[in-house]
Amino acid sequence: MSVVIENPVLHATEALHDANPMLPSAFVVRAVAKETYDTFTLAVEPQNGVGTAFLPGQFSMLWVYGVGELPISISGNPAEPQHLVYTIRSVGAATHALVSQKVGSAVGVRGPYGTAWPLEAARGRDLIIIAGGIGLAPLRPVIYEVLNHRSDYGRLVLLYGARSPRDLLYRKELKSWARQDDTQVLTTVDYGGLSWRGHVGVVTTLFKFARLQPAKSVAMVCGPEIMMRFVLRELDAVGLRREDVYLSMERNMKCGVGLCGHCQYGPHFICKDGPVFRSDIVRPLMEKYEL
C-alpha cells in the first residue's frame, strides 16, 4: 500500500515570506468578542495597513509577545482581507494569553499557511458542511464564500454539533444562515438542558434529517478527530465518494512552514500538505493507532 502524497486541494498565493518565514508581521487587535464561556473571537488588522488575502481553510501562526505562538484557523470572511478573524478556545497558557489581548495591542501574525477547502471543486454542486465544536471556525469562511457567490453553488447543508447549548458558536449567524435560499442548518448538542428545544445527540444523528443529494455533493468536515471518523463512515453510508469528502486535520505545530518536523502525519506535513485533506488520502492513516 503506498500513500498518495499529492493533495489536489488548492494552494493559496502566498504572501512574500521568502525572506524569512519565521518573522511575524504586527497586527493590531481591533475587537475581542466573547462567543462562549471559553471561546473568543479576535479581529486583527495589519499595523502597516497591508491586507492579507487568504483562502477558506488556511491558518495563521499567531504570536503573543513573550508568551508563545499558535496555529489558529482563520474564521473570517475571505471577501474582507483588510482584517483577519480568529475564533479561539482558551485551553492553556498560550490560548489564554491570546484571548486576553486588549483592543489596541499588537500580536504577531505569520501566514496564511496551508491548503484550502475545495471551493473550486464544489462549484455547481451541493455542499455538505459538518462541524463539531470549534471545528465550525475553519468552516465559517466557506459558508461566507458560498453566501457571497450564492449562484455559483448548489444547496448548502450545515450539520453542526457542540457539547451543550452553551458551547454553540455563532448563534445569530446560524439563524441567519438558516434563512438563506436553498440552505439547511441543523444544530445538535451532546447534552441538553430542559430549556433546549433543539436536537440532542451526536452530530451523526443529524444525517437522517438532512436533505441531501449525495451524488452531486462535496462534503467538508472539521471537528475532533474521533467525531470526524464517525462522520466519514456516515458519509460513506449516505453514498458520497471519498474523493468528494474533505477534512481538516490538526497536529502539533511549531513553525507552520514545514521546517520543524512536528506536524507530520504519516508522510504529510499538516502545515504544508494540509490542514485540508481529501479524505481518501488520510483515511488509511486515521485508522492507525498513535499516528
Added chain:
Amino acid sequence: METLERIISEHPFFADLASPYANLITGCASNIRFEPGTYIFREGGQADVFYLVRSGRVGLEIFPPHRKPILLGTVGQGEILGWSWLLPPYQWKFNARATESVRAIALDGKCLRTKCEENHDLGYELLKRFAQVIEKRLEATRLQLLDVYAVA
C-alpha cells in the same frame, strides 16, 4: 384504517415492509397528538406502546438526584420512539417529553407482541428494524460517551 396503513408503510421505519405485515401492524395502530411539554411516558412506567413520529420532536430525559435534569437525546420526524415494549420487563427507562407539538402513530405493544408470537415472520421483520435502530443509537451513544469536545 386504509389511510393509517398508508402512513405506516410510508414511515421510514417500515420502509420495504411487505403489505401483509403492514396490514397486521395497522391493526394495532392509532393516530395521536401531543402538545408541547407533555410527558409521553415516564421512567419506570409500563411500556406497552411505541410511536412512529410523524412530525415534531421528543426529548429523552433523565433526572439524576442532586443534579439538573439532563436531555440525553431527541427523537424527531421519521424516527421511532420507544423499544422497551419489545423485551421484558416492559418498563420505560427514561422520560419522554414532547419539546414541540408532536404527531405520531401509536402502536399497541401488547397487541403487537401477541401478533408476533403468532406470526414469527412478522416478528422477524420488526426485530430486524429495531436491531438497526438500536445499533445506530448505541454507536451514537458511545460517541456521546467519548465526550469529544472536552478539553482534556
Added chain:
Amino acid sequence: MVARTHVVVEANQLDQLIQALARRGYDAIGPTVRDGAMVLDHLDSARDLPAGWTAEQGPAHYRLQPLPRPAFFAYAGGPQSWKKYLHPADVCLYAAERQNGAFHILNNDAKPERPYAFLGVKACELSAIKIQDRVLMGDKYRDPVYEARRKQTFIVAKQCTKSGPTCFCASMGTGPEVKDGFDLVLTEFAFDGQHRFVVGIGSERGEEVLSELHTAPASREDLQKIQAGIASASEQERKIDTAGLKDLLYANFEQPRWSKVAERCLTCGNCTMVCPTCFCTTVEDSTDITGRAERLRRWDSCFSINFSYIHGGSIRTSASARYRQWLTHKFAAWIDQFGTAGCVGCGRCIVWCPAGIDVTEEIRALQEKQHGNS
C-alpha cells in the same frame, strides 16, 4: 570514478591548507580529540587534527584507539555531524521590543561571522548535507538560518578507503565514494613510510586555494589505489535491503516488532541528536526583565514525549509509537516528502544508542516477518 584533476600533496602541507583557508576568511572546522571522542571544532592549525587516532565503534560502543600510523582522518565518525554548524542546536530567531502595545523586531540576522570550511567530510556526510539542503532550502519555505551558513561553506571532503563495522552507506547508496558537492577531496595515503594526500579538485575555488600549496600530479597507480580503496570500503558488515522498504514500512504500522524494540528503547533521543539528517526543532519564547522578548529555536526530537502534543495530550505516548515514527519517517515517509530516504548509513545511531539498537537489524526483522507471512 568521476573524471577530475588529481594532484598529490605531502601531508605536512595540510597546515598550509588550513592557513590558506583562514587567510581567505574561512573558519576552518574539522575533527579534533576531546573528552574521549572525535568531535568537530574550530581548527587553528593541523595540530588540532586527530593525527594517529581512530575510534573503535559498535552498538552502544565507542572508544578512541591510538593508531600506529600518523593518519589524520582514519576514523569513521563521531557523535557530532556537520549539522552542528549548518543547522545549529540553538539559534535566536529574533528579538523584539514592545512599546505601548506595539512591538518591533530588533534583529534577525542569521549569518555567522565567517563562512565555514569543513575539513574531512565523508561521502555519507556529504549526502547528509545534500539531504538537509533539500529539506531546509529546497521545499516550499526556505530556512534562512541554514541558507546563510550553507551557501558559502567550503568543503574539503575525505575519501574513505576503509569502513567501520557500523557503516552501511554502500547499501543506502550514499557512499563510500565521494562523487560531487565538494571543493576538494582528500584521499590519505599513510602507510609504508609515506604520508601524503591525493587531492581531487571539485571546484574553481578549490583549485584556487590549492594553488598556494606545493603540488605534484597524481600517478595512475595513485588513482588505481583510490579505486581499490573505494572498493574495499564498499565491503560493509552491515546492510539494509532498501528494495520495497517504503511500502513495507507503510504496511506494517501494527507489527509487534515495534513493541519489542520499545522494550529496549529509552526514548532518550540520542539517535536524533547524532543523526546528520534529523532536522526537527522547537521554538521557545522568553523575556528578560527589560521586557525584551526572544524566540529561540532549539533542536527537538520526535522521541520527546511532548513532540506530538495537542490540547488534551500527546498523540504518540508509547515508546513503540515514537520509535516507529522515527524509523518510518527516516526510511519511508522521507522518500515521499523529499525524494530520497533520510538515512545515509553513517551508523552513528547504532553507536550512540545506549541500548545498542541497530536500525539495520530492526529493518531486517520487519522484512523477515513480512516475508515470513507472504
